[in-house]
Amino acid sequence: MTAPTRTTWDVPAAVVEANVRVLTLAAAASRTNSPSDALAFRLDEWLVTHPDAVKVDADPAWDHHIAEVERLNEEHRIAAEFNRIFPVGTPVIAYPGARPEDIPTTPRLITKTRSKAVVRCGSAVVWVEGHGAWICLTHIDIRTGGAS
Incomplete structure (x- = not known):
């Protein structure tokens, strides 16, 4: 059996990419010895999983x-x-x-x-x-x- 390609995934690529970022951040948070770095990695992880929390569009008003x-x-x-x-x-x-x-x-x-x-x-x-x-x-x- 061959590995699925990007075109045959059953979930959108953006979801997969977000999950990879979350797993990478979670792994980094678990490996660090610095409490402030661990907190920063967890915050980044939360921001990746909650994209609406950070808007980049300018407020029209x-x-x-x-x-x-x-x-x-x-x-x-x-x-x-x-x-x-x-x-x-x-x-x-x-x-x-x-x-x-x-x-x-x-x-x-x-x-x-x-x-x-x-x-x-x-x-x-x-x-x-x-x-x-x-x-x-x-x-x-x-x-x-x-x-x-």
């Missing part, structure tokens, strides 16, 4: 998460730069609803800042006098020249 973290970091940089240049009390024109380029009839407030810029709900914002909510820095124009 990871790219989105990294992009969101980068976006929030940029918002924090924008707020910090605004605070570095413009102190509390800086004269501004604020557009609470939308910018006039987007909606020409939007109200505009001739006012001044009453807080430092911070990041809230993912956007760099500031509070202004005469308005009860924060306003995104994208809806703030600095007033230059003239009396405040």
Whole structure:
């Protein structure tokens, strides 16, 4: 009788290869005198028999998460730069609803800042006098020249 070839095995080759790895690791663990090596061989043996424990596929949400973290970091940089240049009390024109380029009839407030810029709900914002909510820095124009 001849030995079976890979093509005539009655189990998938991946199963046979995994079993060979397990037997090799088990033999190595039984021959070592080092408790830490024996533990490492047993751990490797467990990982070989539980391939789902270690995923090599990237998490599909990871790219989105990294992009969101980068976006929030940029918002924090924008707020910090605004605070570095413009102190509390800086004269501004604020557009609470939308910018006039987007909606020409939007109200505009001739006012001044009453807080430092911070990041809230993912956007760099500031509070202004005469308005009860924060306003995104994208809806703030600095007033230059003239009396405040």
